[in-house]
Amino acid sequence: MTDTQPQSLAFGKHQVPVVTVSTVIVGTGSAGYCAADRLWELGHDDIVMVADKVRAGASRNAGSDKQTYYKLTLSGSEPDSVREMAGTLFSGGAMDGDNALAEAALSARGFIRLCDLGVPFPQNRYGEFVGYKTDHDPRQRATSVGPYTSRTMVEKLEKKVLRNGTRVFDECRVVDLVVSPDGAGGRKIAGLLVLRTGVSLDSEECPFLFFRCRNIVYATGGPAGIYAKRVFPNGQWGATGAALRAGVAGKNLTEWQFGLGSIKPRWNVSGTYMQAIPRFISTDQDGNDEREFLTETIEDYGRLMSLVFLKGYQWPFDARKAANGSSLIDLLVYQETALRGRRVFLDFRSNPVRRAFDPAALEPEAREYLAKAGALFGTPIERLRHMNEPAYRFYLDRNPYIDLEEQMLEVDVCAQHNNGGLTVDAWWQSNVRGFFPVGEAAGSHGVYRPGGAALNSGQVGATRAAQYIAANGESTFLPDTELIEAATPVIEAAFDLLARATEREEQGEPDNTAGMLTRVQDLMSEKAGPVRSGDSVLEALKQVSVWAEEYVGAVSANRSSRRSISRTFLIRDILTTAHVYLSAMADYIGHNGHSRGSVIYSDPSGSLPLRGHGTDPGKELDLPPIFRFRLDNGSLDDQVQETVVPFRQGIHPNDAAAGGAESPTATPLPATVEFHWRQRRPIPRPDEFFENVWRDFRSNGNVY
Structure with a gap:
């Protein structure tokens, strides 16, 4: 195990504590903890973890009605294969095929690992992990442990990492990456500068900490902080800017996922919240002038109810469903809040148009679903509690609590996930050698993705990065003189x-x-x-x-x-x-x-x-x-x-007047x-002949 005690080193006129370690994992969500545990299991235990705040982040604090994990089919008689799942992921558009194949191939491995760590994914008495169909999913590959699937994953992975003895540096905000030439015309990782947010500027301690390292696994989450209207939890900010400034390439940065979410608390109102068919109303900023605004555009009562129902499993706003489908609901909410400056609420206490619930008016898809659920009756809150009591109780457990029996729930169209991100290859390594974005920080998705693919992608990317680092990672640290030359402009600019x-x-x-x-x-x-x-x-x-x-x-x-x-x-x-x-x-x-x-x-x-x-x-x-x-x-x-x-x-900005370029x-x-x-890279078609694959695997020839 590495000695993680900082040693002081001079960078220009500043003495900064330095931790020397082979690999730094930034982020303590499910992808970060997975990477740390995989590295440890592979014998690469010269690692530390760094977090802005250990208990923050989307993995631990975000969720939905039925937070989904997407993986290869592991039950029933319905056929499935790695390549078919890869094709489903690839069909979302603008996704690289090698990432799609890896996410499909390792999905069962990552999923079973979570099961072995204690995540209680449901199985039948014979051990089959049953599934259900999620959005953009032609099979029934989805599974869930309820609204807190990712939180449960984090807790189980965290417990394992702490048992491993891996040190976690908490209260460290990413400031900048330090990179150096790699000798082949590119750049490689040399270190990471963080701000120690728990250190008072009035103390004698240095407010900054520098990690001298060969590899960084970047599990910082998506850049949630750039949007005001977001479902991302408080404390989820991301740190994408530092990577971009260091020359890490972005990929599909335009591709975000938006959807309806409650404001306080921030939570996806997907699944049963919509399938219960609540009434949508808007008010002025003071809560007056109540209007049931959907009826102003959607005149047909049955169509209105059916579109609201469909938002349950067509939750993300989808441009293809905006012209003549359920995403019209998102546009009408957006019109109320963004264009008219009003507030929008879900009212579970009464049916749309304040009419008695009429199942005959529903379109067949909605009517048949609610019939199977035994919910063709009553008010939205009665249907919600009948189908999913935990969804009702979720808001009761918040502080301050919201009782949907008596109160309305404020919502808006919010940013929920960045499908783009930082570029990665088949091993989740970026264009900067030794830098591995994983989880939402990685731009491994395309335009569309099946619901729950993000949880699988985080586990797969972390595993792939750990495998590569353990087998192929950098073997030497940058010498002191070169490290000081590379890091001094970055550190002096931060102090400045x-x-x-x-x-x-x-x-x-x-x-x-x-x-x-x-x-x-x-x-x-x-x-x-x-x-x-x-x-x-x-x-x-x-x-x-x-x-x-x-x-x-x-x-x-x-x-x-x-x-x-x-x-x-x-x-x-x-x-x-x-x-x-x-x-x-x-x-x-x-x-x-x-x-x-x-x-x-x-x-x-x-x-x-x-x-x-x-x-x-x-x-x-x-x-x-x-x-x-x-x-x-x-x-x-x-x-x-x-x-x-x-x-x-660059150089220190104070020297710019002397003719130098300002530091980036x-x-x-x-x-x-x-x-x-x-x-985009196509889905690979590797040699599947066993003897050839076995030979390559033994020699690491074509594996890493």
């Missing part, structure tokens, strides 16, 4: 930013970190959310660029506030991320990209959603022109957009953002 921000507040300027954070998030939700346009994206990009350029000279932080100091670096990361993501959106539009996935790109030459019923179902609805759009129809499914911020080593870490604004469109 912190000094400027705190000095500004001490000189009388108010702490503005909270306001800066809020305005970036509000802008992204308003201009680059589920409904966006070329104009809105460019407007947001222009504004974010100004904020990023001014940031070092404008941020003011209270040195006595741990939250304020932490936000100083968080905002910088979010500004970098927002700038690069908006640039990717603008490039996608310029590449003739149209509406797809969970996003509508407004197009004056497009069509509005259709009436969809009655004597004139093809008639366009009377909706704002912002909802005019054209579907992509798969035209870019075989291409992947990669985004790169060219790396510049001194400002969140990248000098340039470059884009590369390529054909």
